[in-house]
Amino acid sequence: MPSKDELADYLESYAADLPVRTGVHIRRVTRSGADYLVESDSGTWRAQNVIVATGFDRVPRIPAFASELRPDIVQLDAGSYRGPDQVGPGGVLVVGAGNSGADIALELAVTHRTHLSGRHPGQVPWRIGQPWARPLNRLVFWAFAHVLTTTTPIGRRARADVLAHSGPLIRVKSRDLVAAGVQRVPRTAGARDGLPVLDDGRTLDVSTVVWCTGFDPDHSWIELPVLDAQGRPVHERGVTDESGLYFLGLLFQHSLASSMLNGVGADASVVARHIADRSAGREPVAAPTSGPASA
Template identity: 50%
Template structure:
């Protein structure tokens, strides 16, 4: 049997729930499909000490504040429980344990498949983050079998490591925070280039009341967008290299005894090589080398062949060549905050406004602009 819904949202994380909230405000017929067993499981599966980078006042979805002090930094479990409560409070139609494995055109609409399920729909919102498939360099397979290797997606706490030294590969936010997490019990090296850092401590008085509001609500949210020249110029670099360190500072790493070393370049005799020729005799390697999106299940001509891995061509989440198809939750979809709670609500509102408006009949301009096909600008 073929099911029928006006809109199918694929992904039940913060992007999918925010999209569902706005669809509900428009009294739309929709379902949200998610492969997890519980709402928020993607957060529960992160490392134990993880906290979000933004205080609670900037870490909420539309319509419901996250509990606790507005200036506290929620833990990953607090975020997971908040998302579950959010879905329950608004009675969002989330169907769990459903992994979508196909999306294609069907007449004027789409056909979504998930195992034996077949769902016809007019609109599809792909509400998935860019961080889907963990990446490690090919030479990881050359490391000795006596070295414990973990990717950041599998790291939970230092108890997973064996005795001995640790090399953390990748010096972005995840790498820096995990290096601090393991440094108490292990000699720790952090490999990778300096990505820079915000010039204040986010949990200080200056950070909570001045720095974070400026960076998250002004710089990352309004200035660094695809609607500004500086945002369009910076976006390719940020997509390929990531952003600056937010919570961790170089001085924090030095104080914890974490030694910075150049990027890992290969393997010799089963041991990692950093820089030109330095071999590190470590017992553990943690790969904080990022992720790439996996849209191989989408059978539609929407991908830019110049990008590897391929990402969809869109304008603020609206796919020009496939009316009715939208994306929310991608890193820098519209702004630096698009992958954060700060920005995902705005992006969700934008695509739902487009989905429910007459403007969706007109394809948006292919260059990045502040508005799409006559839609009113949104702050």
């Protein structure tokens, strides 16, 4: 498994060969005859094909009762959290016990009394960074890419669970949290007297809440009939019913590996072949899937 520096170097060299424009905000995508108009704050592009690769984690999924917490309680989400320096004195409640929640709780436990709220999602039972674990890592990734897919019953069940909750802990182990002094508590169910309330009826007097409760996509800027009632793309392996409009990198787009840096290539190949067939005037081959996927 490559290190963070190796991944950064790879992405930097990859982008160097492409006409990448950073700091550009896309406002809307619409049809213009057979083409698409992509409007941004720095101009408008006309394109025959558009690939939407904006990721799945766009809008923090924060419960409505968050507004009932006392105004002096600092509230952050996993996307806005940058480090312990953002957190003042007092206890911290991290809501959501998936990978982000476990990572943040472990970091905050060094300097703060930290509670981690939510169900345990399970965990990879070995240290993935150890050299001896590389064969196991490859085997697990193979299962992520080829077994846990939208074309298998076990994959479809896993997809529903991942979209609703979280995948297993990969980096942090339960024993790490215990050793750091993180206090595991039940699900956060609401608010009472301005404080968070747990499923067991307890209230926690904390000064900071970090919401690690997941994200929803935001495709409201795509003004085309490719979204379902929840605003999620309807597609087959990233291919939509709007000829020339594609999605890439969605959470569990086709497999559990679809949104991973070393797993997105399989879906990218499907999209690239589809575009090549369209450009050559050939009838694109339907993407192999069990049916249209949403999300």
